[in-house]
Amino acid sequence: MNLHALRLFYYVAEAGSVTKASALLNISQPAVTSQIKKFEKELGLTLFNPSGRGISLTPFGTELAKQAGNLFTYEERIEEFVEDYRQGRKGKLRIAATYLPANFLVPGWAARFKAGHPEMEIEITTTNSQQAFEQLQRREADVAFYGGGAKEKPEDVDWLELLEDELWFVVAPSHPFAGRTVSLPEMMQEPFVMREEGSSTRARLVSLCTAYGLKPPRVTLQFSGLGEVIRSVMAGYGANFISSLAVRDYVEWKQLSRVHVEGIQLNNNIAVCTRKNETLPIALQQFIDICRQV
Numbered sequence: 001m002n003l004h005a006l007r008l009f010y011y012v013a014e015a016g017s018v019t020k021a022s023a024l025l026n027i028s029q030p031a032v033t034s035q036i037k038k039f040e041k042e043l044g045l046t047l048f049n050p051s052g053r054g055i056s057l058t059p060f061g062t063e064l065a066k067q068a069g070n071l072f073t074y075e076e077r078i079e080e081f082v083e084d085y086r087q088g089r090k091g092k093l094r095i096a097a098t099y100l101p102a103n104f105l106v107p108g109w110a111a112r113f114k115a116g117h118p119e120m121e122i123e124i125t126t127t128n129s130q131q132a133f134e135q136l137q138r139r140e141a142d143v144a145f146y147g148g149g150a151k152e153k154p155e156d157v158d159w160l161e162l163l164e165d166e167l168w169f170v171v172a173p174s175h176p177f178a179g180r181t182v183s184l185p186e187m188m189q190e191p192f193v194m195r196e197e198g199s200s201t202r203a204r205l206v207s208l209c210t211a212y213g214l215k216p217p218r219v220t221l222q223f224s225g226l227g228e229v230i231r232s233v234m235a236g237y238g239a240n241f242i243s244s245l246a247v248r249d250y251v252e253w254k255q256l257s258r259v260h261v262e263g264i265q266l267n268n269n270i271a272v273c274t275r276k277n278e279t280l281p282i283a284l285q286q287f288i289d290i291c292r293q294v
Contacts, residue, residue, distance in 0.1 A: 005039035006068055008032055009047060013065035017055060084119070088283030092121040093142055096135040098200065099226040100147035100243050101270055102126040105162075105291075113287050120283055128198035133157065136273060142284055144273040145291075147243060148200025157273045162291055166244045167204065167266040169259040170251065172236045178257035184212055187261050191220040191238040193229050204266065205241045217241075230256070243268045 011021040012032065022029040040047050047061035057065065084090040093113075097106050102124065110122050125135065129148050135141040136157065144157075153159045169187055171177050177190070188209060194202045194217070206216050221238060223229050226246060233240045234255050240247075245268075250256040272288055274280060280288070 002039060002042060005035050005042070006064075007072070008035050009039060009061075010065055010068040010072060012036065012055065013057060013061065014069075086282065088117065088120070088281065088286055090119045091281070091283055092123065093283060093287060094140070095122065095124045095143055095145065096132040096141035097124060097126055097145040098129050098132050098147050099126060099195065100246055100268070101145040103226055104245055105270065106145055109287070109291050112290050117283065117286070128196060129200040129203075130198040133273070136275060139275075142274075142281070143288070145270070146200070146273055147245075147268055147270050148204065153271075153273070156276050158276045159271050159273055160288070160292075161269050161271045163270045165268050165270070167201065167241060167268050168244050168247065168251075169239055169241055169261055170233060170247050170256045171239045171259055172234060173254055173257045174236055175239070175257065175259075177239070177259045179259075181260040181262060183262050184208075184264055185214060187239070187259065188214050188217055190218075192217040193221040193223070193232045193238040193240050194219045195226065195229060196222055196224050201241060201243065201268070208264070208266070245270075 008021070008025070008027075011025055012018055015021040015024060018029055018032050018036075022032045025032070036047065045060050046058050047064065049056040049058055081090070095106065095110075103126070106124060110124065114120065114122065125141065127135070129146060132141070132144040132146060133154050136144040137154065146153075171190075177187070192205075194205070196202075202219070209216050221229075221232055223232070226242075229240055229242070230247060230250065232238070234250065239259065247256055251258055272291055274284075
C-alpha cells in the first residue's frame with residue numbers, strides 16, 4: 001500500500017475538502033486529486049461518492065479514514081517514543097557497581113538523576129570487581145562503577161576517575177593494635193575478615209604481601225557483602241583492609257580503630273567505566289555528569 005497516498009487521502013477526509021487538504025500539505029490541488037485517483041485504482045475500491053460540492057466518503061472510505069487515523073496516531077507515538085529515548089527522557093540504565101561505590105556513592109547519584117529523569121528506569125547490580133567488568137564487557141551493564149586499583153582495568157574499558165581515597169587497616173577498639181603503628185609482618189599475623197576472591201581490595205592486600213615477600217593474609221572469615229565484613233570486625237574478631245570511605249564514620253564514632261602500618265600508604269580509585277570506542281547514550285552521559293560533580 002502506498003502510505004504517502006493514504007496520508008493524502010486521510011488529510012482530505014479530515015479536512016472535508018481537497019482544497020483545504022492541499023493548503024495544509026502545501027501541495028497543489030490537482031496533484032492531490034491525481035494521487036487519490038491513483039490510490040483508488042491501486043486499491044480497486046472507491047473512496048469518495050460523486051458529489052457536486054465538497055466530498056462524500058463511501059462506507060469503505062469512512063472506515064479506511066478511521067483506520068488511517070489510528071495508524072498515524074500510533075506513528076506519532078512511535079516518533080515521540082524514539083525522541084524520548086534519544087533525549088534521555090525514557091529508557092533503562094543498567095549499572096554494575098562494586099560494593100564500595102554501590103553502598104556509598106551510587107544511591108545518591110541515582111536519586112539525583114531520577115529527580116530530573118522520572119521516567120527512566122535504573123537497575124543497579126552490586127558485585128565484585130571481576131564480575132562488574134565482565135557484565136560491562138558482555139553488555140549486561142551499560143556502565144560499571146569500580147573501587148580499586150587502576151592497574152586492574154581491562155584494556156577494552158574506558159576509565160574516568162571520579163575520586164580517590166585511602167585504604168586503611170582497621171580493627172575493633174579493644175584489639176591490641178587499635179590506634180597503634182605496627183610493621184606489615186606484624187599486621188599479617190592477624191586473621192583477616194575479607195570479601196570473596198574477585199574483590200579488588202582483597203587482591204590489593206595479596207599483592208602488597210607479595211611485594212614485601214610475605215605470605216598472603218589468613219582470611220579466616222569471608223563474606224560476599226561489605227556490611228557483614230565491617231560488622232564482624234566491629235564485633236571484635238580479626239582485622240580488615242578496606243577503603244576509608246566505608247569505615248571513616250565508624251572510626252570517628254570509635255566503633256572501629258585504625259592501625260597504622262609502617263611505610264604503607266595505599267590509595268583507592270573510584271572510577272566510572274564504559275566500553276571503549278562507544279558513543280554513550282545521552283541518558284548515560286547525563287548520569288555520568290552528575291557523578292563527576294562529587
